[in-house]
Amino acid sequence: MLALLIISTGVKADEGMWIPLLLKKYNYEEMKAKGLKLTAEQLYDVNNSSMKDAIVWFNGGCTGEIISNKGLVLTNHHCGYGAIAEKSTPQDNILDNGFWAKNNGEEKPIQGMWVSIVQKIEDVSDKIIPELKGLSEKDRAAKLQVLSKQIIDEAKKGNKLEVQLREMFKGNAYYLFTFQRFTDIRLVGTPPQSVGKFGGDADNWMWPRHTGDFSMFRIYANKNNEAAGYAPDNVPYVPKHSLPVNTKGVKEGDFAMVYGFPGRTNRYEFSQGIELAVEKINPTIVNLRDIRLKAWKEVMDKNEGDRLKLSANYAQIANYWKYFIGQTEQLKRLKVYEFKKENEAKFNEFAKGKAEYENVLANVEKAYQAYKPYALQRTYLSEGILGVSMNAKASSLMAYANNINKDTAAANKALKSAMSGNQDFYGAFFPSADEKILAQILEMYFNNIPSDQHPSYMATILKSKGKTNTEKFSSFAKMVYAKSMFSSIEKLDAFAKAPSYKKLMADPCFAMVNAFYNHYLNNYKEKVDAFNDAMGPEGRNYIKGLMEMNPNKTFYPDANSSLRLTYGSVQSYEPKDAVKFDYLTTMDGIMEKYNPADFEFNAPQKLLDLYQAKDFGNYKNADGKMPVAFITNNDITGGNSGSPVIDGNGYLIGLAFDGNWEAMSGDIVFDAKYKRTINVDIRYVLFLIDKLGGAPHIVNEMNLIK
Ligand code: ARG
Numbered sequence: 001m002l003a004l005l006i007i008s009t010g011v012k013a014d015e016g017m018w019i020p021l022l023l024k025k026y027n028y029e030e031m032k033a034k035g036l037k038l039t040a041e042q043l044y045d046v047n048n049s050s051m052k053d054a055i056v057w058f059n060g061g062c063t064g065e066i067i068s069n070k071g072l073v074l075t076n077h078h079c080g081y082g083a084i085a086e087k088s089t090p091q092d093n094i095l096d097n098g099f100w101a102k103n104n105g106e107e108k109p110i111q112g113m114w115v116s117i118v119q120k121i122e123d124v125s126d127k128i129i130p131e132l133k134g135l136s137e138k139d140r141a142a143k144l145q146v147l148s149k150q151i152i153d154e155a156k157k158g159n160k161l162e163v164q165l166r167e168m169f170k171g172n173a174y175y176l177f178t179f180q181r182f183t184d185i186r187l188v189g190t191p192p193q194s195v196g197k198f199g200g201d202a203d204n205w206m207w208p209r210h211t212g213d214f215s216m217f218r219i220y221a222n223k224n225n226e227a228a229g230y231a232p233d234n235v236p237y238v239p240k241h242s243l244p245v246n247t248k249g250v251k252e253g254d255f256a257m258v259y260g261f262p263g264r265t266n267r268y269e270f271s272q273g274i275e276l277a278v279e280k281i282n283p284t285i286v287n288l289r290d291i292r293l294k295a296w297k298e299v300m301d302k303n304e305g306d307r308l309k310l311s312a313n314y315a316q317i318a319n320y321w322k323y324f325i326g327q328t329e330q331l332k333r334l335k336v337y338e339f340k341k342e343n344e345a346k347f348n349e350f351a352k353g354k355a356e357y358e359n360v361l362a363n364v365e366k367a368y369q370a371y372k373p374y375a376l377q378r379t380y381l382s383e384g385i386l387g388v389s390m391n392a393k394a395s396s397l398m399a400y401a402n403n404i405n406k407d408t409a410a411a412n413k414a415l416k417s418a419m420s421g422n423q424d425f426y427g428a429f430f431p432s433a434d435e436k437i438l439a440q441i442l443e444m445y446f447n448n449i450p451s452d453q454h455p456s457y458m459a460t461i462l463k464s465k466g467k468t469n470t471e472k473f474s475s476f477a478k479m480v481y482a483k484s485m486f487s488s489i490e491k492l493d494a495f496a497k498a499p500s501y502k503k504l505m506a507d508p509c510f511a512m513v514n515a516f517y518n519h520y521l522n523n524y525k526e527k528v529d530a531f532n533d534a535m536g537p538e539g540r541n542y543i544k545g546l547m548e549m550n551p552n553k554t555f556y557p558d559a560n561s562s563l564r565l566t567y568g569s570v571q572s573y574e575p576k577d578a579v580k581f582d583y584l585t586t587m588d589g590i591m592e593k594y595n596p597a598d599f600e601f602n603a604p605q606k607l608l609d610l611y612q613a614k615d616f617g618n619y620k621n622a623d624g625k626m627p628v629a630f631i632t633n634n635d636i637t638g639g640n641s642g643s644p645v646i647d648g649n650g651y652l653i654g655l656a657f658d659g660n661w662e663a664m665s666g667d668i669v670f671d672a673k674y675k676r677t678i679n680v681d682i683r684y685v686l687f688l689i690d691k692l693g694g695a696p697h698i699v700n701e702m703n704l705i706k
Pocket of ligand 1: 078197199200201202204205315316318319638639641657658659
């Protein structure tokens with residue numbers, strides 16, 4: 001039956017990040033067949049409360065879910081990490097020790113944090129696409145901007161909602177998302193990072209996993225339950241819907257869906273893009289990040305306070321450092337290039353004699369040939385030159401420099417904005433590490449970018465003292481950090497009080513950044529733009545053609561940080577020949593991995609004691625073990641972090657926090673055999689709050705289904 005159904009609707013099981021508005025039309029019957037017990041309206045509705053009202057876009061990069069009628073939000077530990085680290089000092093170290101507010105008054109307001117809840121999704125393609133017909137890429141972009149503003153202004157009229165227009169299928173469809181945004185968000189609790197980040201970067205992106213990757217926040221609203229800025233007398237937000245929590249546990253084959261905000265996928269990438277990523281871009285990002293991570297690690301290992309300051313940055317850079325290693329490895333192992341080539345050959349067969357499509361792939365090839373020799377320029381600028389903290393700070397004054405001789409008001413505004421984050425920036429600035437990073441990155445640039453693509457400033461750098469290039473780069477870096485005003489907040493403040501173009505241009509850090517940046521702007525930006533302009537219509541036509549080629553297939557758009565739902569089931573897998581990975585991990589595995597000498601595998605004594613005493617409360621598995629994490633075959637990506645994993649009744653069974661190593665190419669191709677989503681089991685979350693955190697009052701707030 002299921003097989004028939006899949007063929008008849010053309011929906012490929014388990015792959016797909018679906019637009020909630022369209023579930024009823026495209027997915028609902030299949031979801032029911034797989035175990036969904038709810039109506040389509042219970043998943044998404046505009047006039048009545050529905051599941052979507054419990055899903056929040058968490059601070060722009062993650063997802064969270066509301067799990068009590070007092071605005072309690074569950075998300076990942078790694079999503080709350082920055083806020084938790086920011087609230088930590090060696091005296092009150094909640095990152096390492098954990099924290100649970102005993103009452104609302106103890107919850108910690110997080111400045112700048114926000115969550116948004118989708119109110120409505122609308123297909124506005126008909127208002128846009130006809131207007132764009134026949135326009136050049138440039139005119140198209142301009143027209144799109146005008147239309148977008150019109151549509152957004154219209155939707156905003158008479159309300160306080162936020163509105164976003166999202167392009168789907170590379171411009172074959174447009175959807176409007178309306179949000180309510182809350183900005184009074186407070187930290188409710190977190191486990192110690194030895195639990196919330198157990199396994200660290202060693203286990204990151206891998207299964208089997210034993211990480212209690214969750215933290216909790218609360219949404220506050222004004223007395224009328226409306227979104228409002230922080231105020232001490234704001235009250236917990238009463239949501240339109242909150243997810244009941246299923247404490248009965250999961251088993252293989254159970255229906256599971258994930259609702260959230262996947263960030264970015266590139267499922268319609270061309271073979272040339274894969275080749276470029278594997279051969280050039282990915283290894284470059286990895287090598288450039290390696291430099292940063294090693295230097296930061298040295299600082300972090302020396303001093304606890306410094307470790308707290310650098311932790312969040314380190315985790316962020318390390319996360320995608322490993323991502324690109326894994327992606328490269330799996331793109332090769334799963335022969336994704338060859339797979340794309342085959343699909344492209346089929347497309348060309350179909351495209352023969354069709355004016356709209358027959359040149360698509362030839363044009364793509366042409367665009368890549370022109371772009372490839374320069375493709376690393378952008379990577380070296382963003383991940384290299386601007387990956388050096390002090391350079392990034394210096395670059396924030398470029399807008400000032402560009403305006404000072406033209407438009408004083410604009411220049412002053414730019415200066416003010418550049419200075420605004422100084423306190424935070426210099427609080428976590430380590431010039432001696434930064435200096436090493438600069439020297440090594442410059443040397444890597446010198447060695448890996450063809451010499452005819454070096455800025456002339458490279459010659460200036462190489463005049464520095466030293467016998468070898470390594471010595472020259474290092475004495476140059478030393479000079480920069482000794483002399484630049486960007487090396488300390490005091491010097492920069494002094495400049496801001498008496499700013500001058502001359503002084504800025506004479507600064508060795510600014511001069512260098514300016515040289516590299518302008519070198520890019522003057523010589524390579526136009527190549528990048530030309531590439532994007534050439535690829536825009538081809539990517540769009542390619543998808544349009546694929547849809548025509550497969551009229552019975554239901555397509556889903558690439559992730560673009562808009563609300564999506566993906567459904568499948570709890571599922572084990574075989575990572576390689578003769579190896580089987582079970583779907584559930586337990587605390588037994590924490591004990592196996594436990595190593596107090598390795599900070600990534602250390603664990604709090606209290607957790608070990610609870611394990612020894614088998615003090616698992618009502619949260620244990622049927623076999624008496626304490627569950628930790630489980631896997632599903634859901635189709636997620638970064639941005640889904642913190643997303644609820646929901647059973648067929650609409651109850652929360654876990655929260656998604658990662659993908660698995662064997663499918664790290666998943667943002668480009670979904671591989672049904674290998675692709676899994678890694679989730680914290682909700683029973684482990686409850687156990688950690690109640691037993692480890694001693695905060696049963698938080699558990700009691702929830703609607704537990706026992
Ligand atoms: N890989 C996870 C994700 O991108 C993040 C895990 C964070 N943990 C870490 N060890 N850096 O969603």
